[in-house]
Amino acid sequence: MxxxxxxxxxxxxxxxxxxxxxxxxxxxxxxxxxxxxxxxxxxxxxxxxxxxxxxxxxxxxxxxxxxxxxxxxxxxxxxxxxxxxxxxxxxxxxxxxxxxxxxxxxxxxxxxxxxxxxxxxxxxxxxxxxxxxxxxxxxxxxxxxxxxxxxxxxxxxxxxxxxxxxxxxxxxxxxxxxxxxxxxxxxxxxxxxxxxxxxxxANCGFTIGWSAVFRDRFAGQPLKNIALSHGGYRAPGEVMITAEGLEGGAIYALAAILRDDIARGGSTTLTIDLRPDLSLDALVHRLEQPRRGQSLANHLRKAASLSPVAINLLREANNNLLPDQARILAALIKSLPLRLLATGGIARAISTxxxxxxxxxxxxxxxxxxxxxxxxxxxxxxxxxxxxxxxxxxxxxxxxxxxxxxxxxxx
Ligand SMILES: Cc1cc2nc3c(=O)[nH]c(=O)nc-3n(C[C@H](O)[C@H](O)[C@H](O)COP(=O)(O)OP(=O)(O)OC[C@H]3O[C@@H](n4cnc5c(N)ncnc54)[C@H](O)[C@@H]3O)c2cc1C
The missing domain is CATH 3.50.50.60 (FAD/NAD(P)-binding domain)
Known part of the structure; x- marks a missing residue:
């Protein structure tokens, strides 16, 4: 009352x-x-x-x-x-x-x-x-x-x-x-x-410092059905590639700890699982299927059902290389490290x-x-x-x- x-x-x-x-x-x-x-x-x-x-x-x-x-x-x-x-x-x-x-x-x-x-x-x-x-x-x-x-x-x-x-x-x-x-x-x-x-x-995006090639080709594209991890927390969902880095629901969920880590250490590392629905072994099994003359990128698209943006993110975060060995590649897909340089700024944050x-x-x-x-x-x-x-x-x-x-x- x-x-x-x-x-x-x-x-x-x-x-x-x-x-x-x-x-x-x-x-x-x-x-x-x-x-x-x-x-x-x-x-x-x-x-x-x-x-x-x-x-x-x-x-x-x-x-x-x-x-x-x-x-x-x-x-x-x-x-x-x-x-x-x-x-x-x-x-x-x-x-x-x-x-x-x-x-x-x-x-x-x-x-x-x-x-x-x-x-x-x-x-x-x-x-x-x-x-x-x-x-x-x-x-x-x-x-x-x-x-x-x-x-x-x-x-x-x-x-x-x-x-x-x-x-x-x-x-x-x-x-x-x-x-x-x-x-x-x-x-x-x-x-x-x-x-x-x-x-x-708060609930903000982060700056990553993409290469010009990756940024120009993929800014504005979503990465769907992924899971982000940091400091023992895991956030499943979706993120958007932006010209500066990443934004969207999954990264907002971790934004407070990421922001505070960057404030303490100058940068921080986020881990992204590009196929959270598959175990590491299941992914290895799929990647071990014969390639039959396909490029590795095509094999990843078909065997691991990765989108072009996900495949190129693997390259972008791994010195422009895609490892050939199924287990190493699968481990990278399940746990791809991305270095975050800064918060995306308050002007575009959802909240304060x-x-x-x-x-x-x-x-x-x-x-x-x-x-x-x-x-x-x-x-x-x-x-x-x-x-x-x-x-x-x-x-x-x-x-x-x-x-x-x-x-x-x-x-
Ligand atoms: C894109 C976006 C999506 C969102 N979606 C959701 C959602 O789905 N669910 C959810 O829970 N939250 C959502 N939010 C957050 C939510 O909108 C805010 O938390 C909420 O609006 C804050 O309410 P408030 O009244 O405290 O401040 P505000 O909504 O910011 O209102 C403050 C008001 O004060 C006025 N004002 C400021 N300074 C002065 C001054 N000096 N003199 C006179 N007037 C002044 C401003 O013009 C403004 O109208 C979203 C935010 C954004 C940006």
Whole structure:
């Protein structure tokens, strides 16, 4: 249950950031009878959420709740209350209340039936407007003025200050900055003495330094049904060859440990299994079949069912050589080392690691150093793999910050 205020005791809230965390906070605040104004720097709200829906909007995951929580790694303890209060099933009910029934895909991931975010965003905005939320777009928050008022800048460069009984900041991380969230809020926090862990790419691609020949021929091609391994972790799935290196689901799953290893050692090595469905012996057996005058590349294509991109990756990663001996070749197919030189950069990452440290907020996500100001979503210091864990924590922290703000002003 959300705490509610008496009608004669209505209060005001400013929510800054019109992503899913800010919209969820606005919904809960307005439900409680609080007059909400939401400021968004872009011409429209929810741009990253709309982008998220392009490849199929993965809202949450259906796995056992205890397993679900472990996806937040070291931040499990900091996020568990929020995710318990706004759980995966509560999220599905909420989507249903917006006319977006959900289903569980074959991997356990949860999607709206339409697979898209646009119908959900449309219905959500309609509901917020109905509940009296005022949305001010092209309104860039620029921190606080000397007197502690919120400072805004309009598109024409003019400034104004504002304030409300409570403020919720939901400014996102720094990935895909062209969609609005660019981490520009970090200095404003630091100016108030708030510790912010450096913003880093999460669920990101990596740079490999392909030869020009490989890059020109294969950039943009997928490597399907592979498995990546690093540091005892294994991620089956698919990756895409890019001009710089690799991106896609399987490498995103290992991105946090790969990124941290690169930070420590300057580079790191990833192992790729190009035929995870076959044992080493089964592969050797296939490769030992007579070649009957075929080139080795043709033999690999037919006997091991490798795609041209996989065959050329074998060469690329092995000094341009394809070993002739079946067992050596099979071992390479099962365990091909690829040296990663750098992360692919935050601008193309799916999400952001780092942000406002949990030690800077109380149990209601209120900034200890700035009473009355709450924070939510990706601007907090947590990360999670893809699979619905991002939106789940974003929406859950938006809800938690709003509930905390309501009890703060109800006191
Ligand atoms: C390509 C892609 C696909 C994705 N797919 C999925 C998926 O399927 N499932 C999933 O769980 N997650 C997915 N994500 C991640 C998910 O979209 C994000 O985790 C989520 O949008 C973060 O929500 P947020 O509200 O914290 O921040 P954001 O969505 O980034 O919203 C922050 C808002 O604040 C505004 N803002 C920033 N600074 C200011 C300022 N100074 N003044 C005013 N406004 C400001 C921004 O313009 C933005 O609108 C995907 C991300 C990408 C890039």
């Amino acid at each position: 959300n705490p509610t205020l008496n009608a004669d005791n209505y209060r005001t809230a400013i929510v800054i950031g019109g992503g899913p965390a800010g919209l969820m906070a606005a919904e809960i605040l307005s439900n409680a009878g609080i007059r909400v104004t939401l400021h968004e720097r872009m011409p429209t709200v929810g741009r990253k959420l709309l982008m998220a829906g392009r490849g199929g909007l993965n809202l949450t995951h259906s796995e056992a709740f205890e397993t679900f929580l472990t996806r937040y790694g070291a931040r499990m303890g900091s996020l568990s209350d929020a995710v318990e209060d706004f759980s995966p099933s509560a999220l599905r009910d909420w989507a249903g209340s917006l006319g977006q029934e959900t289903f569980i895909g074959s991997t356990g991931r949860v999607f709206p039936r339409t697979m898209k975010s646009s119908p959900l965003v449309r219905a959500w905005l309609g509901r917020l407007v109905e509940r009296g939320v005022t949305i001010v777009t092209r309104s860039l928050w620029r921190g606080w003025d000397a007197g502690g008022a919120l400072l805004f800048q309009a598109a024409d460069g003019s400034h104004w200050t504002g304030g409300a009984d409570i403020t919720i900041l939901a400014l996102g991380g720094a990935s895909w900055p062209r969609l609005g969230a660019d981490g520009g809020w970090v200095p404003y926090m630091e100016a108030r003495g708030v510790t912010v862990a450096p913003l880093q790419p 690691a780092g942000g406002i440290s949990f030690s800077e907020v109380d149990e209601n996500l209120m900034l200890r150093r700035v009473p009355g100001v709450f924070v939510a979503g990706e601007m907090l210091d947590w990360e999670a793999p893809t699979g619905g864990y991002l939106l789940q924590a974003v929406l859950a922290t938006g809800a938690k910050a709003a509930r905390g703000a309501i009890s703060y002003i109800s006191r």
